[in-house]
Amino acid sequence: MDFLFSPKSKISKKLILFVILILAVMEGVGYLIGLIVRYEKDIMENEEYNFKRLIFENLLLKKRINSLKPNGVYIIVDTADNILYLKENNKTLLKAIISAGSGNILIDPSGKKEWIFETPRGIFTVRSKFERPSWIKPDWAFIEEGKPIPKNFSERIEEGVLGEYAIGLGHGYFIHGTLYKRLLGKNVTHGCIRLGDKELKTVYELTPIGAKVIIF
Template structure:
């Protein structure tokens, strides 16, 4: 038989047990952040362009892909020459026989489908994107942006980004572009279609430095297996 004292004690114990949180598994540890130095200030947000360019987030782009002056690996090329190594995801602007400015680049199937020498025919700020007919044949949803339809107008969603450099060979458009709009997480990697993509901060810088008529050398590179059939 429950006495008043036992009933009160049982009630108090029940109340206390109700206040104790049930045991739960601890949350998984957050992935360890890379021990990289802070990004250079030139990767901050750009607010004086026709469209905003967001800052590159910390901890996404490894330091070896940051814009930087390096020893020139192509001393035989004259200053102003652009050399692209699709396999390494790197673009070089030759400054002298001793130094070059190196940029990290994202590459796509088109970056591996063409190699050789070309001429930097012209550049465009916030260019219109006009996907070639071969791309539209593969992706019919791009038809609204065809040449006949006037292309995709400039803006944050335009795949060419803030700048584009157009490469010609013997007076003919190669359809090969150096352009912006590379997502930071894809810098230095071969992903999907596209030519040579730089961060918008970097393509704006390259646009100002690269001389009109510059020679552009695209080194031969084997198409990665994951991109076979994309281009």
């Protein structure tokens, strides 16, 4: 049996369908809005959690750094900017221009050995202190000058080239003076740390044996 609809019934049907569609859309929009609100709330809560976590981790890191910081007098050497800091706890006693390692490479003419003239990085300890030090020239110094390596030890001794003081860090590395003060602030050394006369005297007098030297 066929159903017959009057024009009014057709309009009513379309109206009902339209209303249903509107309600469905509104329900969908409401659902989406709810999702967005919950998402934003989750983000805010997550950001707040991350912020608190970062603060906590930062505090832990500061405590760890402070625990690693040497007590008393110590030295910090910045080889990139050629700056030395003499510090006592959190106080800076001296800031001085230095010359650190050049990074140059010297190869033995025989090809069996090479030297890289870099200042070592790390944490070191002042092992020795000398007044009016003598330089015991290593093999590379003679090779660099194009001279034969002497067999007599006395021929290796050279006076007056390291300044009035030298502070030993071990493995042949020293903080010492220089004849080439015009080169301070440049990376030109064979690995040692050069200082001007006045600054070297201050560092020598205030830095005890056993003090830490942090080089980076």
